[in-house]
Amino acid sequence: MIRLERVSKLFPGSTAPAVDQVSMEVPEGVICILLGPSGCGKTTTLKMVNRLIEPTSGAIYIEGKSTADFDPVKLRRTLGYVIQQIGLFPNKTIEDNICIVPDVLGWDRAKSRKRAAELLELVALDPAIFLKRYPKQLSGGQQQRIGVLRGIAADPPVLLMDEPFGAIDPINREIIQDEFLKMQATLKKTIMFVSHDIDEAVKMGDRIAIFREGRLVQYDTPDNILAHPADRFVSDFVGSDRTLKRLQLLKVPDAMERDPPGVTADDKLERAVALMEEAGHAAVVMVGPHGRPRGYVDLKTARGAKGKVGENHESLPTTIKLSENLRTAVSTMFRHDVMWLACVDDDGRFVGYVTLRGITHLLAEAYGHD
């Protein structure tokens, strides 16, 4: 969808190129994060796509067509562009700000205004209130959302974003990032997104391109980059806790043991012990009549004891939902001082369990003989 072929940029008066022979391809519908420290050439690369900066050599293709063949101004109208300082025009209402590219392209006014209202609803801002307001009346987080909407108003297939969430406080940033991912799930745009924050890149990106001093050092999925950094620079950049970072990329079902043994309140303790020994587990979950976990039996205390499970169980400290990621799971385990958790689905039914050891093994799979 977006293809860069040996793109370079040498600014007049500099000895070293700002961007050096970068080649990469961003498939359709994918969010690609351009990541790296300050001055690594990621923003310059982004700006060469919409020709705010002209490449010194190399070619850039969008949907197979070379960007050099287009009039730059017309090209930019087909690409969404969102910047860190937002740049909402203070003299225009929110509505007019969002519709600026459609207006310039000559869209039917009624149609574009309606679209503006729809877009506002996408980010949970009431059109009745916000359409007629001015940028100065909005908070920073709200302005940033409008900035994104402005970028997609003309429904461009490609979106270019330059640290778009950099200027927002961390709390709002997370909310906006989540909102954006939800939007992208529906809109499926091809996105190039510049960031200097590894955590943002891991969270937002389908692919990450790591830049260093103008060169593309590694281009892969977040998990692969975290598991197999190409060199010392990348491993330093992603952080020494990179394996922990991988946890947020995996969800509970990825590490869950399915078809777990379970006992009911009426079962005898001996049956519970037998189940545990057969499976090689140190505990077994007690479920209620609807399949919801009600407690558990510990092998050590159950062995040799007599009676029903119902009268001899421990209560579960908590459970974990299938929709959560493994980082939350591990964090929950630490919080409650346990080494495993019962997993429940949306109805609260017991469907499996995750253990610390299981998670460790899962992560280690990627390392082979590392």
Add this chain to the structure above:
Amino acid sequence: MTEAAAIGVAGQQRLLRNGLIVVAFALGAWAWAGGLLPSIVARWDDIAYLAPQHMQLVAISGGLAVVIGVPLGVLLTRRGIRRYGDIVLQGLNIGATIPTLAVLALSMSLLGIGNRPAIFGLFVATILPIVANTLAGIRAVPSHLIEAATGMGMSTRQMLWQVELPNAMFVIYAGIRTALAINVGTVPLAFLIGGGGLGELIFRGIALNEFGMMLAGAIPTAMLAILVDFIMGQMQFWTIPRGVNPLR
């Protein structure tokens, strides 16, 4: 009627020499082309007599304006009087819109003709930018400097002389410069109410349809105006200490 032009120093210095030379050359060439140079030279005695008068009017009215205007501006920023500062500023703004000819005319109806009403009228026309700029300049001194000074235990008088005035100096100078430019430009009108100066040559020249006489008054007046502005600009550049001087 002039405004202090705030252009970059480099631009100023580079163009200044060129500018003045070009202007003087153009004026001279034009006067010559009009066959008027001889008639101007013939009037040299008049020019030599009236020009000092002209500068005297500038010096006295301008000097009075500075000597009274700056302290007045400072006074309006002192605690207690401060709240009247805004009202006075509004009044000054309205006063500043009154055309200088009108000021001189009103001055004449109050004080008659001669040098006295001329000086008074010029003084009134000139004092407004000085007070306004002094007021604005002191108000614009960053409050954290005042806070630091107070925290250090400076008295109000020490603060005025060591913190507020030095930091406001650039703006105050700009006000004085504007005021003097207005002043020099208005002095020709003093002739109309009986004062002296080069205005005599200009107005009589127009009335008698003698271009030579008129130019003999107009050209020196224009040159004096440019000269005064230049001198003030240089003073502003050189006498304000480097730390508070954006041009240095």
Add this chain to the structure above:
Amino acid sequence: MVAHAGVIEENVSILMETLDYILANWPLIVSRTGEHVSIVGVAVGLAILTGVPIGIAITQNKRAADAVLYVASIVITIPSIALFGMMIPVLSLIGQGIGYLPAVIAVLLYSQLPIIRNTYTAITNIDPALREAARGMGLTRLQRLSEVELPLAVPVIMAGVRIAVVMNIGVTAIAAYIGAGGLGAFISRGISQTDPRQLITGALAVSALAVVADVVLQGLQRLLTSPGTR
């Protein structure tokens, strides 16, 4: 200023006479005001048409900007009567040495600095992020000017227009001395005929016109400013 009872009495009677004069000569006052407004209006209008484009053009080149602003500021340093005087020989060649045309030209020249400088300052002071966003979105230079830069610059440009108008109401008063008519005629006649009534009428009329123009233009400035930037 020391005044004794006699002087006050005298001044009060002059004021009363002036009042009579104003009431008796109202049509003349109105027509001269018309002449005055016409000179300033036409000249400043033309100055906007020349000054704003020049102000926009010099934002592209710092050296040009320095040069243009410097020339304009020198022009404004020349006292008005001197400028009028210097134009007489030139314009006499087309028979317009005195009267309406030199007045309009002088006002036009004087208006250049405030308008050009304010236009230039307003546009160069626009937040660079806005410029980048506009460019990145694919707005042409003209569109950026008309949709973003000029609307934001309007308040500052209007302030420049205001300064030009108020200053030139004063210049036009002096133009009475070169036969341009206007309210300055009351002042000049008042002085030459030693008639305090005309003198005061003229002074008050010009002052009133200046103040009114300032207020009206302030209102216009507010109207033209987008509510998003107030």
